[in-house]
Amino acid sequence: MSRPTHLAVTVARRPVAIPQAHDFALSTVTLPDLAEGQIHVRNHYLSVDPAMRGWLSDAKGYADRIEIGDVMRAFAVGVVVRSRAPAFHEGDRVMGLFGWQEQAIVAPDAVMLRINADAPRLSPYLGVLGLNGITAYFGTTDVCRVQRGDTVIVSTAAGAVGSCVGQITKRLGGRTIGIAGGREKQRQCIDEFGYDAAIDYRSEADLDAAIARCCPNGVDVYFDNTSGGISDSVLRHIRIGARIAICGTAAIESWNPWPLGERPNRHLLIKRATMRGFLATDYRDRYAEAVETLSAWVDDGSLRYREDVLDGIEAAPGSIAHLYAGKNTGKLLIRLSAAED
Amino acid sequence: MSRPTHLAVTVARRPVAIPQAHDFALSTVTLPDLAEGQIHVRNHYLSVDPAMRGWLSDAKGYADRIEIGDVMRAFAVGVVVRSRAPAFHEGDRVMGLFGWQEQAIVAPDAVMLRINADAPRLSPYLGVLGLNGITAYFGTTDVCRVQRGDTVIVSTAAGAVGSCVGQITKRLGGRTIGIAGGREKQRQCIDEFGYDAAIDYRSEADLDAAIARCCPNGVDVYFDNTSGGISDSVLRHIRIGARIAICGTAAIESWNPWPLGERPNRHLLIKRATMRGFLATDYRDRYAEAVETLSAWVDDGSLRYREDVLDGIEAAPGSIAHLYAGKNTGKLLIRLSAAED
Structure with a gap:
């Protein structure tokens, strides 16, 4: 054989x-x-x-x-x-x-x-039923503890993890704003993944203004797949008690040497915000729970990929x-x- | 009158x-x-x-x-x-x-x-019985959730907040390493506030090496009162599951313009660590609890100031x-x- x-x-x-x-x-x-x-x-x-x-x-x-x-x-x-x-x-x-x-x-x-x-x-x-979906599931429910009414920004919003985060967040009652690169991904965010708003960071001359326009009351949750300038901009708009999940660093070409960016300390202090890195593999004991839930959502058409x-x-x-x-x-x-x- | x-x-x-x-x-x-x-x-x-x-x-x-x-x-x-x-x-x-x-x-x-x-x-x-002590109390017990056996680094370790953090952490069973500026404060850390080790960052040519020497197994908790280069060094030594409390930014001369530093994202991701800003005033409903506990410790001589x-x-x-x-x-x-x- x-x-x-x-x-x-x-x-x-x-x-x-x-x-x-x-x-x-x-x-x-x-x-x-x-x-x-x-x-x-x-x-x-x-x-x-x-x-x-x-x-x-x-x-x-x-x-x-x-x-x-x-x-x-x-x-x-x-x-x-x-x-x-x-x-x-x-x-x-x-x-x-x-x-x-x-x-x-x-x-x-x-x-x-x-x-x-x-x-x-x-x-x-x-x-969607593997580590991407599992990452999105625990990132939204456990790391970011998304609540009904939260304003939630997702970077790489049309990506394999981001698209799940957006859709799961909607199911949890959050308002979702996707950040993605390019008009086609921006369109996908809205048309396929149900985001309430989407920003094409490549075509925005002023990303801060775009975020302020989409999140007039600030950001409760930021699901960060990029790091870099996108994250710096989002951080300037967080609200008191914000939760930031560090899931990936797609915008950083190399971590050797360690890149510089705006120090987040004062934002976190003033806004009493939490920034937390996580890996899906930390939830290995709960994979079955996540896959069962995600499968049901794929089957009923509410989770697209x-x-x-x-x-x-x-x-x-x-x-x-x-x-x-x-x-x-x-x-x-x-x-x-x-x-x- | x-x-x-x-x-x-x-x-x-x-x-x-x-x-x-x-x-x-x-x-x-x-x-x-x-x-x-x-x-x-x-x-x-x-x-x-x-x-x-x-x-x-x-x-x-x-x-x-x-x-x-x-x-x-x-x-x-x-x-x-x-x-x-x-x-x-x-x-x-x-x-x-x-x-x-x-x-x-x-x-x-x-x-x-x-x-x-x-x-x-x-x-x-x-x-010690006001906002400094209250900050230290909730920072260690609630924000950092210090556990017996944790290795805990405190910046501005001999300061009004830091000295309380070190002493409360000892009571909770943690191992305490203080970072302070100058030989006299380093001495106070050990002699007056009971730190297990103390680093004078001004006289250390290589702060990373000093941290590695004091924390051979890495850092579980960092109570950060400084931001800046001290924090960059500590972050390079955190362990999986580390908790970082952002309490102050004493090392930053000005936040206008926002200063640059090493992006913490990848440290937080790899180590599944949490960085959280907090203010004592968020715990206003629990001040009485904190002051009662702190007073008892001052009275029995276990909390010096x-x-x-x-x-x-x-x-x-x-x-x-x-x-x-x-x-x-x-x-x-x-x-x-x-x-x-």
């Missing part, structure tokens, strides 16, 4: 800033033997996530850094083709850290989610640069030959 | 950065009539607080800004000499926003604390600059002629 060799993307060199195609190598490698306690997964879709830049950086981050020559760490969805671990069986559908490769031999703790046998498609479990699918593992090496250029519209995925949909 | 005139310090012009003596005017003014519902307080001690700089700034802050010609807003302790408000009586001892003046005609809501008739001295109610007393209202105009120069050792107060101790 397993093939002796398969295609895998390894790290060829450490990226200086945004990882580019030439930082990776695609090669045919021999699959290791399946040891006792391991599972063998055939990947259907590979994920492309902003966090991958951090995993590759030289700096000490929130996950063990990846070494040169390693298969690129990545989330993927696939099917168990053989198991020597008691909790898994052939045919099980799983999402986890299976890497940018066609097949994976992994320990069971690489699996982050089991996917119901009756789920119509696997790919949403890398996005977009996918931007690149075909073939050959597309993987250049995909992070594609993501950071903001060229994707929706969750960026790589579809492999094993995928049936 | 009241005199028709008294001495008051008014704001002569808006300070550019740290308020200086020449930004104020001392003059003899006529006391207004006591209207129905008001109280007449004779001040014994006037307070000098870092927050006064913010009150005077042109920028929109957390309190109504003070206008040119107004009596300088200030906390003071004193005695009610006449009352036309039902809840107050002649002889009542009170702490509140009575201004930099010898006497005050105020509404009852200017009173922030009533002082027990058996309290031996009034001045502690401007410091220092006062730095300047004599006469003539000392008030230059006192904020004195404070920001770090020349005081302990809570800075102005003693007026009415004071009996």
